[in-house]
Amino acid sequence: MRKLIYFSLISISLCSCKAFKPSANLSDFESYFAEEKLDSIQKNAIKVTFFGTSTLLFDDGENQIIIDGFFSRPPVGKVAFGKVKSDESLIRQIIEKHSIKTLKGIFVCHSHYDHAMDAPLLSQLTGAKIYGSSSTLNLGKGEKVSETNMELFEPGKRINIGDFQITVINSKHTPPFKLLGKSNATAPNHPNIDEPLQQPAKVDHYIEGGTYDIYIECNGKRFLVKASTNYIEGALKNYPCDVFFLGTAMLGIQHNEFQENYYNETISATRAKTVIPIHWDNFMHPISKPLIALPNISDNVTAGFNFLLNKTKADNIKLQLLQGETSVVL
Numbered sequence: 001m002r003k004l005i006y007f008s009l010i011s012i013s014l015c016s017c018k019a020f021k022p023s024a025n026l027s028d029f030e031s032y033f034a035e036e037k038l039d040s041i042q043k044n045a046i047k048v049t050f051f052g053t054s055t056l057l058f059d060d061g062e063n064q065i066i067i068d069g070f071f072s073r074p075p076v077g078k079v080a081f082g083k084v085k086s087d088e089s090l091i092r093q094i095i096e097k098h099s100i101k102t103l104k105g106i107f108v109c110h111s112h113y114d115h116a117m118d119a120p121l122l123s124q125l126t127g128a129k130i131y132g133s134s135s136t137l138n139l140g141k142g143e144k145v146s147e148t149n150m151e152l153f154e155p156g157k158r159i160n161i162g163d164f165q166i167t168v169i170n171s172k173h174t175p176p177f178k179l180l181g182k183s184n185a186t187a188p189n190h191p192n193i194d195e196p197l198q199q200p201a202k203v204d205h206y207i208e209g210g211t212y213d214i215y216i217e218c219n220g221k222r223f224l225v226k227a228s229t230n231y232i233e234g235a236l237k238n239y240p241c242d243v244f245f246l247g248t249a250m251l252g253i254q255h256n257e258f259q260e261n262y263y264n265e266t267i268s269a270t271r272a273k274t275v276i277p278i279h280w281d282n283f284m285h286p287i288s289k290p291l292i293a294l295p296n297i298s299d300n301v302t303a304g305f306n307f308l309l310n311k312t313k314a315d316n317i318k319l320q321l322l323q324g325e326t327s328v329v330l
């Protein structure tokens with residue numbers, strides 16, 4: 001009997017070890033990671049810095065805008081059993097280290113905590129305006145961000161910030177994550193965050209509240225940021241872009257038909273010349289350390305990257321990867 005118990009315990013621990021291991025060895029994709037470029041921004045160039053998940057800082061040398069703005073990346077214990085809160089000293093360090101001095105807009109793709117939780121504090125520390133759904137604005141209200149520093153998304157309308165023109169596009173959330181056949185609490189299909197949400201808060205209270213893609217035009221260049229791995233048929237066909245920041249969370253565990261459709265509705269539809277995968281990293285791992293892939297329990301990043309590499313090679317499209325806190329000048 002005792003033997004059986006030991007055997008069960010060993011099996012469970014071996015099994016959970018594998019489940020929580022990264023689902024890709026990033027050294028297999030080493031040649032695709034961009035070299036960090038820290039040169040000053042030349043005229044008409046745009047520097048984009050990646051902070052993991054779908055947090056991307058765009059800087060044209062005059063103004064900065066950010067997509068999402070999630071840095072705190074609370075550890076698994078807090079996410080599963082506790083409450084989460086923005087890490088102010090970390091965010092202050094990042095603002096300093098990355099010279100976030102001219103941030104004008106924070107565009108939140110949806111209101112799950114791994115996209116939206118640091119937007120209120122980032123707004124308060126930089127003065128940047130939060131643009132988002134009514135759910136995202138309720139996160140701002142919960143943290144006492146002034147009403148004048150928040151603006152509700154109006155999909156299809158162009159927003160001008162210096163030389164940046166930003167258009168918000170209706171989109172769809174990644175198919176829900178299922179554990180043992182059940183959707184987790186942060187899965188989509190919840191409605192909205194209907195009341196101001198104050199931190200610390202349970203992760204379950206960060207309800208999706210609608211999902212959006214962000215189209216950015218600046219100095220003759222066009223970028224698309226899709227934070228979630230899903231699409232609305234035909235939604236992007238009028239948004240041609242040069243560089244596509246493509247959400248790939250759980251792409252590797254979708255069936256092939258979904259993967260093909262996703263590629264066609266994003267990269268093919270926009271005739272993108274460069275693809276930069278985002279939201280492939282384990283967001284419970286601190287940003288101060290090199291990013292690691294999402295764990296086996298939730299994704300197969302190797303399969304997702306290999307699918308994209310095969311497709312982009314066949315279409316003669318460049319694929320580039322970014323480590324955390326590294327930049328590309330585009």
Ligand SMILES: [Zn+2]
Nearest residue numbers: 110112173208
């Ligand atoms: Zn989400």
